[in-house]
Amino acid sequence: MASNDVNRIVASHLSYAYPEADRNAVEDVSVRVKKGEFLAILGHNGSGKSTLAKLFNALYVPSAGTVWVCGLDTKDDALVFDIRQHAGMVFQNPDNQIVATVVEEDVAFGLENNGVEPAQIRLRIDEALAAVNMSDFALKAPHLLSGGQKQRVAIAGVLAMKPDVIILDESTAMLDPSGRQEVMNTVHRLNREEGISVVIITHYMGEAATADYVIVMDDGRVAMSGTPREVFTQVAKVRALGLDVPPMTDLADMLRADGIGIRADVLTVDEMVEEVCRLSSRS
Ligand SMILES: Nc1ncnc2c1ncn2[C@@H]1O[C@H](COP(=O)(O)OP(=O)(O)OP(=O)(O)O)[C@@H](O)[C@H]1O
Ligand SMILES: [Mg+2]
Structure with missing residues (x-):
């Protein structure tokens, strides 16, 4: 399919209403995720982010408009199985996602359910655990792992299906800062090195700052979109819209308010360091 080559997810005039709801939880959203692209979906509580993510994964079927995942229309019941292999989802609570009592069995779970051959399963488990730096934990019990490690196992379970897109719905929300960093490093590496497209939903603006593209949801609609800097x-x-800006953008904003001539578009710690060095070398 031609659209496979470039676009992983295309949503066109997408709307969704929960049964009995008096208004749409997602309203006329058009967005696309290209091959190798990293998209962050932001928005205050109840703005429609999770609903959108579930529409991307064929967990929900659009009330209006269309979603294509790697060219496959999510409205077609017969394609749902394929679609879930192309677009895997990782959720917020690592404990709700782990089903087996041994890490490698957990990673194998989806493969076994899909009738993948045992020799292939072994290979895919090994690859997936290596890709999230969890090979040493293959035979461990998941409940002994840290939150960040559990989420990396959940990501391995998705990776084992060889997806084109990974969707993470607040998958770092329950983690401590080091666990968050582990998960973000992992998805960035998979994005960079394997060309897997990534969609993250997050309340951490610092995480959003690392995306290629950002959309901000408000009342089910896309209220803002562009690069993180834009x-x-x-x-x-x-x-x-009820959001913060990334911590370094916030700091730059405060310094500017104090009359310090710092660039307004600072996003990351590295850029802040650069700016501070530039200013101090001038004084
Ligand atoms: N199962 C459901 N049944 C009915 N309404 C729902 C259901 N799930 C969500 N909603 C409503 O749909 C709207 C969008 O919810 P959604 O969960 O997509 O928001 P969100 O942006 O993910 O919020 P949060 O940041 O709290 O996770 C909200 O008004 C919410 O109350
Ligand atoms: Mg949500």
Whole structure:
């Protein structure tokens, strides 16, 4: 399919209403995720992020509009199985996602259910655990792992299906800062090295700052979109949508308010360091 080559997910005028709801949880959203692209979906609580993610994974079927995952229309019941292999989802609570009592069995779970041959299963488990740096834990009991390690096992379970897109719905929300960093490093590496497209939903603006593209949801609609720099430099608008800006953008904003001539579009710690060095070398 031609669209396979470039677009992993295409949503066109997508709307969704929960049964009995009096308004759409997702309203006329058009967005695309290209091959190798890293998208962050932001928005205050109840703005429609998780609903959108579930529409991307054929967990929900659109009330109006269309979603294609690697060219496959999610409205077609016969394609759901394929679609879930192309687009795997990782959720918030690692404990709800782990089903087996041994790490490698957990990673094998989806493969076994899909009738993959045992020799292939072995290979895929080994590859997937290596890809998330968890090979040493293959025979361990999941409940002994840290939150970050459990989420990496959950990601391995998705990876074993050889997906084109991984969707993470607040998958770092329950982790401590080091666990969050482990998971973010892992998905960035998979994105960079394996060309897997990534969609993250997050309340951490620092994580969103590392995406290629950001959309901000409000009341089911896309209220802002662009590169992280394009979005987060509109500090007042981002705040009006109930969000913070990334910590370094916030700091730059405060310094500017104090009359310090720092660049307004600082997003990351590295950029802040660069700016501070530039300013101090001038004084
Ligand atoms: N199962 C459901 N049945 C009915 N309404 C729902 C259901 N799940 C979510 N909603 C409603 O749909 C809207 C969007 O919810 P959604 O969970 O997509 O938001 P969200 O942006 O993911 O929020 P959060 O940041 O809290 O996770 C909200 O108004 C919510 O109350
Ligand atoms: Mg949600």
